[in-house]
Amino acid sequence: MRFAIIALVAAAAFGQVNQVFQLTQHQNQQDLQELATIIRVTGDVPNVSTDDLKGTVTVEGTAGQIAAADWLVRQLDVSANGRSAGVHEYRPPASADDVVRVFYVTHAASPQDLQEIVTAVRSVAEVQRLFVYNALQAVAARGTAQQISLAAWTIEQLDRPVKAAAPEPHDYVLPGNDVARVFDLTCPETPQQLQEIVTLIRSVGDIQRLFVNNARRAVVLRATAERVALAAWLVSELDKPVHGQVAARDGTTAHEYRLVGDRESRVRVFYLANPRPDLRQRAVAQVRANTGIRRLFVYNALGALAVRGTEGQVATAEKALEEMKAFSQARY
Numbered sequence: 108m109r110f111a112i113i114a115l116v117a118a119a120a121f122g123q124v125n126q127v128f129q130l131t132q133h134q135n136q137q138d139l140q141e142l143a144t145i146i147r148v149t150g151d152v153p154n155v156s157t158d159d160l161k162g163t164v165t166v167e168g169t170a171g172q173i174a175a176a177d178w179l180v181r182q183l184d185v186s187a188n189g190r191s192a193g194v195h196e197y198r199p200p201a202s203a204d205d206v207v208r209v210f211y212v213t214h215a216a217s218p219q220d221l222q223e224i225v226t227a228v229r230s231v232a233e234v235q236r237l238f239v240y241n242a243l244q245a246v247a248a249r250g251t252a253q254q255i256s257l258a259a260w261t262i263e264q265l266d267r268p269v270k271a272a273a274p275e276p277h278d279y280v281l282p283g284n285d286v287a288r289v290f291d292l293t294c295p296e297t298p299q300q301l302q303e304i305v306t307l308i309r310s311v312g313d314i315q316r317l318f319v320n321n322a323r324r325a326v327v328l329r330a331t332a333e334r335v336a337l338a339a340w341l342v343s344e345l346d347k348p349v350h351g352q353v354a355a356r357d358g359t360t361a362h363e364y365r366l367v368g369d370r371e372s373r374v375r376v377f378y379l380a381n382p383r384p385d386l387r388q389r390a391v392a393q394v395r396a397n398t399g400i401r402r403l404f405v406y407n408a409l410g411a412l413a414v415r416g417t418e419g420q421v422a423t424a425e426k427a428l429e430e431m432k433a434f435s436q437a438r439y
Contacts, residue, residue: 123167123168123169124167124168124169124170124173125165125166125167126165126166126167126173126176126177127163127164127165127166128163128164128165128166128176128177128180128184129161129162129163130142130162130163130164130180130184131162131184132184132185132186132242133162133184133242134242135159136157136159137241138240138241138242139157139159139162139164140157141238141239141240141241141242142157142164142179142180142183142184142240143155143156143157143164144238145179145183145238145240145247146164146166146175146176146179146180148236148238148249149179149207149236149237149238149247149248149249150172150175150176150178150179150207150249151172151175151199151249152166152167152168152172152173152175152176153168154166154167154168155167155176164176164180171199171200171201174199174200175197175199175207178197178207179197179207179209179247182195182209182245182247183209183240183243183245183247185243187242187243190211190243190245194208195208195209195210195211196208196209196255204251204252205249205250205251206249206250206251206252206254206255207247207248207249208247208248208249208255208258208259209245209246209247209248210245210246210247210248210258210259210262210266211243211244211245212224212244212245212246212262212266213244213266214266214267214268214269215244215266216269216322217322218241219321220320220321220322221239221241221244222239223265223318223319223320223321223322224246224261224262224265224266224320225237225239225246226318227261227265227318227320227327228246228248228258228261228262230316230318230329231257231261231287231316231318231327231328231329232248232250232254232255232257232258232261233250233254234248234249234250234254234255234258235250236248236249236250237249237250237258246262253281253282257279257281257287260279260287261279261287261289261327264277264289264325264327265289265320265323265325265327267323269322269323272291273289273291273325277289277290278335281329284331284332285329285330285331285332286329286330286331286332286335287327287328287329288327288328288329288335288338288339289325289326289327290325290326290327290328290338290339290342290346291323291324291325292304292324292325292326292342292346293324293346294346294347294348294349295324295346295349295408296349296408298321300349300406300407300408301319301321301324302319303404303405303406303407303408304326304342304345304346304406305317305319305326306404307341307345307404307405307406307413308326308328308338308341308342308345310402310404311337311341311374311402311404311413311414311415312330312334312337312338312341313334313402314328314330314334314338315330316328316329316330317329317330317338326342333366333367337364337366337374340364340374341364341374341376341413344362344376344411344413345376345406345409345411345413347409349408349409361375362375362376362377362378363375363376363421370417371402371415371416371417371420372417372418373415373416373417373418373420373421374413374414374415375413375414375415375421375424375425376411376412376413377411377412377413377414377424377425377428378409378410378411378412379405379410379411379412379428380410380432384407387405387407387410389431390412390427390428390431391403391405391412393427393431394412394414394424394427394428397423397424397427398414398416398420398421398423398424398427399416399420400414400415400416400420400421400424401416402414402415402416403415412428
């Protein structure tokens with residue numbers, strides 16, 4: 108690899124050594140600072156300094172820390188065309204379950220796109236030591252073998268051309284009862300519509316780890332198997348064409364999902380027929396006032412009102428909407 112070790116000075120009293128890496132591919136101070144941060148946090152090397160004028164990174168640490176820094180520099184001090192395929196993984200000696208891995212993202216169209224992928228990976232895989240080297244669109248991560256495996260799956264799901272489908276499998280089953288899943292939505296026409304669906308699923312499904320990739324209209328989440336199943340049902344209800352006739356809106360079928368072992372066990376989607384925004388908002392306010400339901404949200408593009416509550420609350424919501432519909436028809 109095209110970098111030179113300029114100095115190697117032993118500090119025997121503390122078992123520390125200094126090593127200076129001469130970089131060949133850095134373009135600016137930001138590149139140096141990002142690389143230094145990756146070495147410091149992902150490589151677990153506290154003492155790292157840079158010299159922008161010389162294009163060097165100086166590392167002080169134990170032999171094991173220097174080895175980790177050396178490996179990271181070899182992965183990141185390359186040209187964009189010099190990125191090699193395959194798995195780029197380093198396992199520090201004497202660590203039973205500690206993995207460092209570098210991923211090269213190839214289909215991020217913008218810094219925002221890359222950041223959305225990174226945010227999803229960090230949260231879904233619970234990887235705290237994860238940083239970006241923007242010059243290569245590279246992501247360096249350190250965690251357990253399980254965390255890095257889930258990080259790799261998440262990146263594979265999201266790092267694809269905008270119109271390409273996510274690769275199978277769309278589920279990643281973790282030990283215990285957690286499942287990670289990616290959904291490709293097809294019908295939202297604007298970022299606002301996509302965000303409304305995401306907010307509704309997060310709130311009604313009580314799913315905290317849920318993230319959107321706007322470029323691909325992809326939603327990735329991690330939750331218990333039951334909550335993931337509820338999210339899938341909500342996607343099937345909401346990811347429908349905004350224009351034209353939708354069978355789900357005819358009101359003849361109850362669109363309901365039942366949870367097991369939860370006081371707020373019923374989830375219902377009502378399709379509000381009246382297109383007037385003021386009347387829709389009045390209906391939502393009336394249902395909220397009559398039922399005391401906390402989890403109540405609207406997807407405006409379809410006029411879909413999703414509620415989650417007890418059996419009695421949902422029944423009261425249905426009655427309130429029927430009464431308002433009858434009143435509206437009689438008046439208008």
